[in-house]
Amino acid sequence: xxxxxxxxxxxxxxxxxxxxxxxxxxxxxxxxxxxxxxxxxxxxxxxxxxxxxxxxxxxxxxxxxxxxxxxxxxxxxxxxxxxxxxxxxxxxxxxxxxxxxxxxxxxxxxxxxxxxxxxxxxxxxxxxxxxxxxxxxx
Amino acid sequence: xxxxxxxxxxxxxxxxxxxxxxxxxxxxxxxxxxxxxxxxxxxxxxxxxxxxxxxxxxxxxxxxxxxxxxxxxxxxxxxxxxxxxxxxxxxxxxxxxxxxxxxxxxxxxxxxxxxxxxxxxxxxxxxxxxxxxxxxxx
DNA sequence: GATGATTAGGGTAATGCTAACTAACTTAAT
DNA sequence: ATTAAGTTAGTTAGCATTACCCTAATCATC
Numbered sequence: 001x002x003x004x005x006x007x008x009x010x011x012x013x014x015x016x017x018x019x020x021x022x023x024x025x026x027x028x029x030x031x032x033x034x035x036x037x038x039x040x041x042x043x044x045x046x047x048x049x050x051x052x053x054x055x056x057x058x059x060x061x062x063x064x065x066x067x068x069x070x071x072x073x074x075x076x077x078x079x080x081x082x083x084x085x086x087x088x089x090x091x092x093x094x095x096x097x098x099x100x101x102x103x104x105x106x107x108x109x110x111x112x113x114x115x116x117x118x119x120x121x122x123x124x125x126x127x128x129x130x131x132x133x134x135x136x137x138x
Numbered sequence: 139x140x141x142x143x144x145x146x147x148x149x150x151x152x153x154x155x156x157x158x159x160x161x162x163x164x165x166x167x168x169x170x171x172x173x174x175x176x177x178x179x180x181x182x183x184x185x186x187x188x189x190x191x192x193x194x195x196x197x198x199x200x201x202x203x204x205x206x207x208x209x210x211x212x213x214x215x216x217x218x219x220x221x222x223x224x225x226x227x228x229x230x231x232x233x234x235x236x237x238x239x240x241x242x243x244x245x246x247x248x249x250x251x252x253x254x255x256x257x258x259x260x261x262x263x264x265x266x267x268x269x270x271x272x273x274x275x276x
Numbered sequence: 277g278a279t280g281a282t283t284a285g286g287g288t289a290a291t292g293c294t295a296a297c298t299a300a301c302t303t304a305a306t
Numbered sequence: 307a308t309t310a311a312g313t314t315a316g317t318t319a320g321c322a323t324t325a326c327c328c329t330a331a332t333c334a335t336c
Contacts, residue, residue: 053317063292065319088300111149128141129271134268137151137155138155190280191282203283226279
């Protein structure tokens with residue numbers, strides 16, 4: 001029992017470090033009060049290449065005007081910009097700015113920072129045994 | 139480099155398991171679209187014992203009517219109830235129901251479930267070395 | 277009279293919609 | 307090949323709902 005408790009504390013610490021890292025990233029971008037929903041949309045845009053307004057409307061199950069409004073807001077926040085399709089003048093691709101991408105990938109980045117910290121505090125052999133231990137959890 | 143990447147994947151998996159666990163808890167409670175803010179309030183109520191309306195107003199830096207409304211909403215969601223003070227008829231304590239407590243502690247509970255999974259997949263000795271390894275990260 | 281909670285009534289912003297429109301493309305008929 | 311008639315992509319206008327917060331007034335209790 002004591003071991004589980006101990007492990008709990010250790011992990012709580014790790015998770016705290018990670019969430020501090022992601023908050024850091026949001027405030028680095030000057031977007032401390034971005035919502036979970038907004039981050040979700042940025043992730044969708046990040047994950048699907050060449051997203052158009054209609055496509056995003058379908059993916060997120062929203063109307064086209066809703067998407068227009070959302071993208072306008074993101075554009076004002078300098079997270080996205082429109083890129084006109086060279087083949088079809090009606091179509092605009094929604095592209096993430098560097099800032100938009102940073103936000104979309106903040107969780108990933110935060111985890112990476114934590115991994116860096118780990119790597120700094122242990123040697124190759126220890127890393128290896130850590131991986132072996134955690135790999136088993138399903 | 140490869141080791142870090144590997145560790146990244148392993149941790150990503152753990153985090154995914156944990157967030158699945160907390161989503162599970164919210165949907166077990168029939169509150170899949172509860173907001174972060176609401177969870178925050180429930181946590182405040184959970185952490186401070188004997189919270190009154192005025193006290194919660196002070197803690198959260200909101201007006202009393204705002205608190206009344208918030209608590210009414212939580213009461214409708216069956217997350218809290220009022221308990222009249224035996225000493226002072228003007229005072230009501232805000233108490234979490236079992237459901238409210240489950241929500242307030244969902245993150246904690248989710249982590250516990252993951253720890254359980256870990257404990258299931260390794261022996262005492264392995265647990266010990268895992269703790270030793272992760273303890274170093276600051 | 278002071279204090280704790282509520283009620284009444286209001287404001288703003290987020291988030292979503294439908295309907296109508298413009299611009300750009302496609303098709304089909306001449 | 308041209309042009310008229312659709313179709314499609316995105317935008318605009320206008321509206322509804324909900325979240326979230328307030329002040330002022332009220333009621334009950336101390």
